[in-house]
Amino acid sequence: xxxxxxxIVGGGPAGxxxxxxxxxxxxxDILLIERDRYLGGILNQxxxxxxxxxxxxxxxxxxxxxxxxxxxxxxxLDIEVSFNSIVVKLASDKTVTFLKPGRLETVKAKAIIxxxxxxxxxxxxxxxxxxxxxxxxxxxxxxKLINIEGLLPGKEVVVVGSGDIGLIMxxxxxxxxxxxxxxxxxxxxxxxxxxxxVQCVEDFDxxxxxxxxxxxxxxxxxxxxxxxxxxxxxxNEIPGSLFEIQCDTILMSVGxxxxxxxxxxxGIRIEENKTSVPGIFVCGNSFKxxxxxxxxxKDSFLVGKLAANYITNQ
Amino acid sequence: MTCIECPxxxxxxxxxxxxxxxxxxxxxxxxxxxxxxxxxxxPTRIFTSTVLGQGLELKMIPVRTDKAIAKSKIFEAMTQxxxxxxxxxxxxxDIIIRNFLGLDVNLIATRKME
Ligand code: SF4
Numbered sequence: 001x002x003x004x005x006x007x008i009v010g011g012g013p014a015g016x017x018x019x020x021x022x023x024x025x026x027x028x029d030i031l032l033i034e035r036d037r038y039l040g041g042i043l044n045q046x047x048x049x050x051x052x053x054x055x056x057x058x059x060x061x062x063x064x065x066x067x068x069x070x071x072x073x074x075x076x077l078d079i080e081v082s083f084n085s086i087v088v089k090l091a092s093d094k095t096v097t098f099l100k101p102g103r104l105e106t107v108k109a110k111a112i113i114x115x116x117x118x119x120x121x122x123x124x125x126x127x128x129x130x131x132x133x134x135x136x137x138x139x140x141x142x143x144k145l146i147n148i149e150g151l152l153p154g155k156e157v158v159v160v161g162s163g164d165i166g167l168i169m170x171x172x173x174x175x176x177x178x179x180x181x182x183x184x185x186x187x188x189x190x191x192x193x194x195x196x197x198v199q200c201v202e203d204f205d206x207x208x209x210x211x212x213x214x215x216x217x218x219x220x221x222x223x224x225x226x227x228x229x230x231x232x233x234x235x236n237e238i239p240g241s242l243f244e245i246q247c248d249t250i251l252m253s254v255g256x257x258x259x260x261x262x263x264x265x266x267g268i269r270i271e272e273n274k275t276s277v278p279g280i281f282v283c284g285n286s287f288k289x290x291x292x293x294x295x296x297x298k299d300s301f302l303v304g305k306l307a308a309n310y311i312t313n314q
Numbered sequence: 315m316t317c318i319e320c321p322x323x324x325x326x327x328x329x330x331x332x333x334x335x336x337x338x339x340x341x342x343x344x345x346x347x348x349x350x351x352x353x354x355x356x357p358t359r360i361f362t363s364t365v366l367g368q369g370l371e372l373k374m375i376p377v378r379t380d381k382a383i384a385k386s387k388i389f390e391a392m393t394q395x396x397x398x399x400x401x402x403x404x405x406x407x408d409i410i411i412r413n414f415l416g417l418d419v420n421l422i423a424t425r426k427m428e
Contacts, residue, residue: 037371047376047424049360053320061362063376063425067406070426147364150374175363175392194316194323199359203385292321 005029005311007096007109009087009262012041013293014284014300015115016069019079021304022113027311028078031107033098035086039073040066041117042140043293045147048168050195054294065293090114090262092277110314111279111307114263115300118256118285126160126254130216135223139165139253143172152176154249158226159183160214164192164291166253171200173251181245183208184228186235191255193291214250215242223248256289273303281307315353317346326350358382361391362424365410368401370427375400377410381419390415403428 006027008015011034019032038044043051046062053059056068073079082100089097090112097106120138137145137153143165145151155178159166162185170180183201188210190197201208215229215237230241260270260282269276273287283296283303290296317324322342328350329337335354338347352358360382364374383391394415404410404423411421 044376044425047364047378048362049378050321059319059360061376061378061424064406067424067426147376148372148374150364150366175388177392193321194325195318195321198316199318203359 001095002105002107004031004107004109006031006111006113006307007107008032008113008115009090009096010034010041010115010117010284010286011036011039011073011081012115012117012284013043013066013069013296014117014286015041015113016066016073017297017300018113018115018281018283018304018307020069020072020076021301022308023076023079023304025305025308027308030079031109032073032079032081033085033087033096034081034083037083039070039081045140045143046168047147048172051293054292055297062293069297087116087262090266090268090280092266092268092280094277094279109279110311111281113281113283113303113307114260114275114286115282115284116259116262116286118258118289120165120252121255121257122252126252128160128214128217130226131219133217133219133221133223135219135248136217136250136252139163139169139251142169142249142251146172146176152178154178154223154247156181156247157249157251158214158245158247159251159253161185161252161254162187162190162192162197162208163253163255164196166251167192167196167200169251169253170206171204174204174206178249180204180206181247182206182228184212184214185210186213186231187211188233213237217250223250226250256285258286258289260286273299273306279307279310315350317341317349319345319349328354330354352382357385359385359388361388363392363395365395365398365400367427368399370400370403372427375404375427376424377421378424379414379417379419380422383415383417383419387415387417395421400427 043062043066051065085100087098216227230238283300326340335351338350362378414421
């Protein structure tokens, strides 16, 4: 079995910051495992500005923020990056098993940092009735389709939820020539940052319905319309307030959840940025959901240092 | 109005006299005042989008203007960048179009692409 000082799972902002920090704190044998063919994670599809104000004291886009760390990782020759590699198993004896093109490999590490990020909540988690036609996307998936793949998933859009990605994607759809007919938010105010309400929603006159929810999705093969109903502050439906909106696409922006299956399957508990197994750490969105990447970087630097100290004291 | 210069999103109170900003309060730093004046007198945004790549590792290349442009120019900017095709590798920060739309800003790539 291959032995490594430090294995980091995930090459997004958290994993990269942890790698750079561990290296700066003296760890010279680092394997960074990334499932995609490039580093940077979610930042690559966040092409809008608003990153780096705290950390770099400049306003950057997501790809630019990622690029600065990609360069650092590349310059630290002791950090080996395994691309297109998917971790299938984490075990409490500090072994990591991953599938890379052509083979399955297991490494034993002195310390492990899990930086596996998060994923979006789906329609199933918010319980909307109706059919299951094509045309329902999570906002982040739509973001990837437009910004990376260059595909516009629909022309008449209703956004469910007012999380930041939903607001940012509402603007993006409008810029690409689609119509965003409504943002439907069950709570009485936006869940996203105020700045996104201003520069995404108000700038483009997109109608927002607070205290409303989708009651049903209609459509056979493709989404055709949704019905929307008003709710009170305890989310009870208000009778007689139902109305319909024609659309071909629904974007779900109802929040994020940490992706921690590998840790759960190993029977390991997360305790702050550490875990119940000494030497296994967690950082970034897999630890908790962050609003801004600058804070992810700052916290992940600390975790990189903790892991370095742990390895030194072995 | 809400300052969008940083994620704090300070709520600004702006006194306007004859279409010009007379006084700004509620900002936690000087950027807020500058933002309020710009927002009232000439609202601008950094424009971000993607352009088509050809024969590069990914289909879309993210781009932005290096300075803010008038909000009213965003759709003109979109029409303009639909005409662009990039076939040469780029680094983040490379200029794609100089003096974009004649607005004295440059359109730059925001991601390295090979
Ligand atoms: S006024 Fe300053 S601190 Fe407040 S949101 Fe604007 S930039 Fe941020």
